[in-house]
Each structure stands twice: as C-alpha cells, then as structure tokens.
Amino acid sequence: MNSNDKKYFIGFHSVASIIDEQGLGENDIFYLARRRDDPQIRRIIQKVNKKNITIQSCKYSDLTKIVNNENHQGIALLKAQDLDLTFLTEADMWQRKGRNIYLAFEAVQDAGNLGAVIRTAVGLEVTAIILPKQNTAPLGSGANKASAGNLVNMSYVRVGGLAGFLERARKHHFLTMGLSTHGQELSRNEFKELAQTAQNIILVFGSEHDGLAQLSEKRCDYLFKLRQQKIESYNLSVSVAISLSMLTL
Numbered sequence: 465m466n467s468n469d470k471k472y473f474i475g476f477h478s479v480a481s482i483i484d485e486q487g488l489g490e491n492d493i494f495y496l497a498r499r500r501d502d503p504q505i506r507r508i509i510q511k512v513n514k515k516n517i518t519i520q521s522c523k524y525s526d527l528t529k530i531v532n533n534e535n536h537q538g539i540a541l542l543k544a545q546d547l548d549l550t551f552l553t554e555a556d557m558w559q560r561k562g563r564n565i566y567l568a569f570e571a572v573q574d575a576g577n578l579g580a581v582i583r584t585a586v587g588l589e590v591t592a593i594i595l596p597k598q599n600t601a602p603l604g605s606g607a608n609k610a611s612a613g614n615l616v617n618m619s620y621v622r623v624g625g626l627a628g629f630l631e632r633a634r635k636h637h638f639l640t641m642g643l644s645t646h647g648q649e650l651s652r653n654e655f656k657e658l659a660q661t662a663q664n665i666i667l668v669f670g671s672e673h674d675g676l677a678q679l680s681e682k683r684c685d686y687l688f689k690l691r692q693q694k695i696e697s698y699n700l701s702v703s704v705a706i707s708l709s710m711l712t713l
Contacts, residue, residue: 471543473605474536480508481613482541488515491544495520497527498538505539535609549603550619552592554629557621557664558636560591564664565711566638567704568594570626570680571671575601579610580701582618586611588708592619594666596626626668630683633666640684642668643703644676647687655710658686667707672700 473482494512496519498505512519528534557566567590572578578601585593601607608615623629630640639662650658659665668684670676681687690698690706698706 472531472540474531474540475609476537477612478609479539479541485616488517489544493518493542495540497522497524552619552621564591566592566666568666568668571599573601575606576610577700579607581704582611583614584705586614586617588712592621594621597622627679627683638664640666641686642676642684644687647689650688652710659711
C-alpha cells in the first residue's frame with residue numbers, strides 16, 4: 465500500500481475537525497512536524513494522548529514525502545478506518561418533510577473544488593449534496609482539507625447518472641434549476657420568487673470545465689446564468705456560493 469492509498473488527513477483544521485467529530489481509533493497514527501508549544505497543537509496532542517495514539521515526530525520535508533502533499537501545515541492524521549459520513553438514499557429525499565435545498569453536481573473531479581463547495585453548503589444549510597458514482601472526486605482527505613474539516617457535517621446522495629436522477633426528482637415535484645450559459649439571467653428577487661414555487665429545490669451544476677451536459681440541461685425545469693462583468697466565468701465554488709446566496713440570504 466502506498467501513501468496515495470492510505471487515508472491521510474492533513475492540515476490543522478482538517479485534523480482537528482476529524483478528531484472532534486469522529487474521534488480516534490486505536491490504530492490511527494498522528495504525525496507532527498511542528499513545535500509542540502503551539503497552543504492549538506497542544507490541545508490536539510492532549511486529545512491524542514488520551515487515546516494512547518502513536519505520535520510520530522518527523523521533519524517537515526519527511527512529512528511532505530509521507531503524505532505526498534506539501535500543504536500539510538506540519539500536521540497529519542492517518543486513519544485506519546473510513547470517515548463515518550452520512551449518506552441518504554433517493555427514497556430519503558422523496559420522503560423528507562419541510563423545505564429542503566440540495567446541490568447536484570455532474571462531474572466535480574477536483575477534490576479542492578469539491579471541498580470548497582461542501583464548506584459553502586454547510587455554511588448555508590444545504591440539506592444534502594448529490595454526486596454521481598462515476599467521475600467525481602473522492603470524499604477523502606483532499607476534499608476534507610479544502611472543506612476545513614466539514615466533510616462530516618454534510619449529507620450525501622450517490623446516484624448512477626445525473627440526468628436520470630433529475631428526471632426522477634421532477635416526478636416527485638422537486639424544482640430543478642441548472643446553471644448554464646444557455647440560461648436566463650435572473651435577479652435575486654426573480655430567483656427567490658421562482659424558488660418559492662416548490663418545497664424542495666435542487667441547484668444543478670456541471671463540470672468545472674464543460675458545464676452541464678445537454679441531456680442534463682433538458683432534464684432541468686429551469687436554466688439560469690449568473691450576472692458577470694469583465695470576466696468570462698466564475699469558478700465552481702464561487703458559482704455555487706453566489707447561487708446559494710441568491711436563494712438563502
């Protein structure tokens with residue numbers, strides 16, 4: 465097993481969140497390549513010591529080689545088990561009461577983008593994120609670091625294909641709104657008025673580079689685009705943040 469196969473979580477916020485939310489297992493390993501008198505590090509070390517977890521002190525450059533990533537901030541956690549993430553089924557979605565906002569993505573292949581989106585979704589109280597089983601970045605250490613440790617604070621729905629899922633969602637009276645260059649530019653008020661026509665809303669986003677596929681666009685109730693000035697397009701996480709803010713703030 466090489467370092468790419470192991471479940472390393474890196475960076476202070478990511479590691480601290482995993483410890484607080486998931487706890488530590490007896491076979492986990494904590495790597496440290498920074499001073500122990502840092503107040504934040506001391507708090508983590510106290511929790512690690514209570515569980516009798518192995519602490520491996522090493523050089524910063526050595527830790528970079530171990531985790532195959534230079535952005536570890538001198539701290540890493542090797543988890544022996546997968547994270548305990550919350551997964552919902554489509555049936556859970558159809559039966560859920562009250563008003564719910566979902567995000568659906570066609571092909572987010574960059575873990576950093578996925579993590580940034582998850583962080584935004586947690587902050588703006590999204591119910592769950594819909595992800596295809598194929599062509600999606602893993603819900604692992606890279607996404608967790610980019611989410612500032614918020615991977616465990618979101619629910620997920622895995623689907624076979626996005627277009628088929630959107631068709632099923634429409635049959636259950638979910639409002640599906642896709643971001644597309646072919647869509648209509650909506651004001652904040654127009655966006656909110658449209659969203660108020662349904663209890664359950666799915667904001668749909670395509671891949672980072674190609675946008676929504678044609679079939680997925682056809683399965684959306686509405687297509688919208690964001691107002692842009694002096695730039696060709698927003699990146700995915702910014703597009704999600706603007707869309708959610710128009711809907712929730």
